[in-house]
Structures are given as C-alpha cells and as structure tokens.
Amino acid sequence: MASANSLTTLPRWGVRLPSPFIILAFILAGLITLPLLYVIFSALTADGAVWRRLWTTRIPELLFNTFTLAISVAFIDLLLGVSLAWILTRYRFFGSTLWDWLLILPLAIPSYVLAYTYTYLLQRNGALEQAWQVLAGADAQIFSPFSFSGATLVMSLNTFPFVYLLARSAFKNFNISYEEAARATGASRLTTFFRVSLPMIRPSLFAGLFLAILYVASDFGAVSMLRFQTFTFAIYHQMTGRFDNTAAACLSMILVSGTFLFLLAERWFRQRSRFYQTTGRFRKHIPQACTTIQTITFSGYLLLIVGAAFGLPLLLLIQWTMDALAAGTISTGFWNHFGNSLWLAGIAATLTIIFGIPLAYLACQKQTWSSLLCIQGAYTGYVLPGPVAALAVLVLVSQLIPELYGTIVVLLIAYLVHFLPVGLQGMESTLQQLSPNLEEAAKSLGARSYRTFVSVTLPLVRGGFMSAWILVFIQCLKELPATLLLRPVGFDTLAIRIWLEASEELYQLAAPPALLIVALTIPVVLLLMKKGQHTV
Secondary structure, three states: OOOHHHHOEEOOOOEEOOHHHHHHHHHHHHHHHHHHHHHHHHHHOOOHHHHHHHHHHOHHHHHHHHHHHHHHHHHHHHHHHHHHHHHHHHEEOOOHHHHHHHOOHHHHOOHHHHHHHHHHHOOOOOHHHHHHHHHHOOOOOOOOOOOHHHHHHHHHHHHHHHHHHHHHHHHHOOOHHHHHHHHHOOOOHHHHHHHHHHHHOHHHHHHHHHHHHHHHHHOOHHHHHHOOOOHHHHHHHHHHOOOOHHHHHHHHHHHHHHHHHHHHHHHHHHHHOOOOOOOOOOOOOOOEEOOHHHHHHHHHHHHHHHHHHHHHHHHHHHHHHHHHHHHOOOOHHHHHHHHHHHHHHHHHHHHHHHHHHHHHHHHOOOOOHHHHHHHHHHHHHHHOOHHHHHHHHHHHHHHHOHHHOOOHHHHHHHHHHHHHHHHHHHHHHHHHOOOHHHHHHHHHOOOOHHHHHHHHHHHHHHHHHHHHHHHHHHHHHHOOHHHHHHOOOOOOOHHHHHHHHHHOOOHHHHHHHHHHHHHHHHHHHHHHHHHHHHHO
C-alpha cells in the first residue's frame, strides 16, 4: 500500500517535494481535462433533434470524407516514405547525404501554406496545367485543388516525412543477417523485401502512419483553404456560420471519439508488433555504391518529391514576397502581426513549461492509479484538434469567467490545453535521464526540495527544457484554428494574415508572413533532425 509520503517524495531521485507541488499537478491536470469533459457533456446532453439533423445531413459525408482522405494520404505516405528511406539507407551516391536533410524540410511548411500555393499552381490555366498540356495535349486538364484529389496531394506532400523519418531509422538499425538468410534459401530480392524487410520494420511504419493519419484527421488549415469538408472544417463553420455550439460539440465528440479509439489501436498495434533480436550477431547494412544510371534515376525521383513538397512552394513564396516588396504593398501592419505572433507564442511556450514542471515531475514518480490518471488527463490535448479545443475553451470561459471573454487570456488557455503534451514529452524525457545521485547528494547536505530544483536540477535539465520551449513556440507560431476563433477583435498574427489573404486569393500579400514562418521553422526542423541522427 502506498504511503502518504508518496505524494511528496520523488522515488527516482529521493527528493522530497512539498505536498502543494504535487497537488498543483493534479489541479492542472483537472483543469486541462475540463475542455474534453465539456465536449462530452455538451454532446451527450444535446437535444435529440440536433443529432437527427446531423446524422441525416452532415455526419455521413464528414465520416466518409475524413476517413477516405486519411486512408489515401496514409497509402501515399507509405509508398513515398518507404521508397525514399530504402534509397537513402541502402545506396550511396553523389548528394545522398544532402537529400537526407532536404527530405525533412517539408515539415517546416504549415499545411495551410502548402495548400494555398497549390491552389495557385493547380488553378485552371495555371502553371501545372500548362506544363501538363505540353505533354498530354492542348485540351488536357488537371484536377482542381478544391477536390478530394487536391486535398490528398497537399496532405501527402505535407506528411510523408513522418513515415520517411521512422522508416529511415528502422532501416539504419536493421540487421542485414535476416535478409542474407532469406537470400541463402533462394528468395529473390523482391520477395526478401516484402517477406522479411518490411515486416521487420512494421512497428516503425505503423507509428509513422498513425502520426500521419492523426495529423490529417485534426488538420484545419489545409482543408479550409481547399474547401474540403472534413470534421474540423465543419466544426469551424458550425461555430462561425451557424453559431450553433451544440452541433459543433456533437461533431467534436465524434471526432474526439474516433481519435481516442485510433490512439488505443495504435497502442495495441505497437504492443503486438514488437521485434527484437535474442540470439545471433547484429550487422548493419553497408550502403551500396550506385552506377551512373542509378544515381540519375534516384536523384530525379528525390528532386521530384523535394521540389513538389518544399522547393516549388518556397520559390513561389520568395517570388511573391519580392513582388510585394517591389510594389510596396508590405505595410507596417506586417511587422505588428509579426510582433503579435512572437510575443503570443513566447508567452504560451513559457506558460507551458512552467505549468508542465509539476506534471513532468509527477510522471517520473513511481506510478499509481491516481498519478497515471493525472498524467493521462494532461495529455488530453492530443485528442483535441484546434477547433475542438477552441470551442470548449470559449464556452467554458464564457460560462465560468465571462470577464475574460474576448481577451488574449482565452487564447493562451487554448494554446496551453492544446500544446502542453508537446512540451511534456520533451520535459519528461529530460528528467528521466537525470541521475538520482546528484539530487540525493544535495538532499544529504540539507538542501530543501525547492533549492535542490533551482540549484541542481534546473541547470542540468535546462537544455532539454529549452528544446521543449522551442517546439511549443514553433507550434504556437503556426497555429491557426484556435487563433482564428479566439483572438481579440483586431488582433492578427502571421498565421491569421496568411489565411485571410490567401482566402481572397491575394497571394502576394499572404507570401511575406508565410515565408517568415517557414524561415523561422527550418532551423528547428534541422536541429531536431541532427538530434535524431545522434540517437540512431
């Protein structure tokens, strides 16, 4: 039986913390869970007529669109991610190291920025259609960006790095002895790939696909730009067009329930798909030198993917920004929007780290049912897409603290609920790497828990906490739906200006803030890639 001291002692480090510190963690987790509880309560208590109307008019279409979009994107991501990872881990050719870095840069482009550039590229008589007519004839046409095909293309180009990064790591750590054993029994290269290589990296593939599907299901920016009806887009319109928060809550509950079941399925697949070597010798594959034909073929394929997902959109943003500068259309308001984005994201990231400290410490304790429930409550932001979190926070604040309605505080609360799991992951992993001997030594010298944390723990975990801060900062900088719904009147950020200008097809005006967000995000993406390489 756990003693009462378990609430005040960190068994991992032997540091005794005051009870209010741990109580604060439970209070924070409870408050963060409130938006999810509101969505569930509001949907379950909704009038039956609302549910009947939604089931006959909206829900079947939204289920079909969201499901088919997620599955189609996952299939394309699987093809792209596995093929690219196989090429760059099994072959060595000129520029292969550079391509390895370039393939993660699409993560620096927000989905709504990629969507609005392809809205321009795929328009009738646009650049891509004219290029296609040169190959297929003067009457040939390409698909419209405002379609299922357009949404699938944009979301696939935006999410394939999830699968690529995990497949690449799995192939790098693959024991080539398994493939050699298969080849020794007479299996062809193709058979060995499908019967040995792919099944052995199945956990990594599942993890990457689950990330991509979850991203697609919760995305608002791209589908709103492309006017493709999914749950997030419908929730936004129920709130802003029909002003029907009850219907929005019902749709939110369906989306959240699907996300929650999806996360349970991911956990089940992960447990069922664990592979590890118990005997034998481990040998990594040595990349094979390519011939000239192979180098040209691989480089062309990589150029096509990187160009479509990053290079072409970036060139368009640069061109439009230069045109805007030449035309003098970039006003001083642009720098006000930039300043709003910086200080809003900075405050949100700082609050996330501050409120995440007691939760991260609690997560590092010996787990009890109460502490496990508390931590899981803190992670509910994972199952709350941006529009859903905004809806819940908006209604809760308007009912409980109406004085805060329409202020920046409401937006900061939504950021905290939505992005706290991002910060918690980095903080937890950092604290778990901390040796307990150091804090035990401070305790043996008579230092209290607070002084031990400030003088010993904080300097040691500062780097990891700073990385978590940067991650949350970038996420807040790019955030669109919650900002769109909760910002005070007249308060615009870079993301808001991109959405507003691009919605009116004012591409030159939307380009400068989009280019600035991409420029700020690229160093963070490359830094994470560098850290990931050190852990492989």
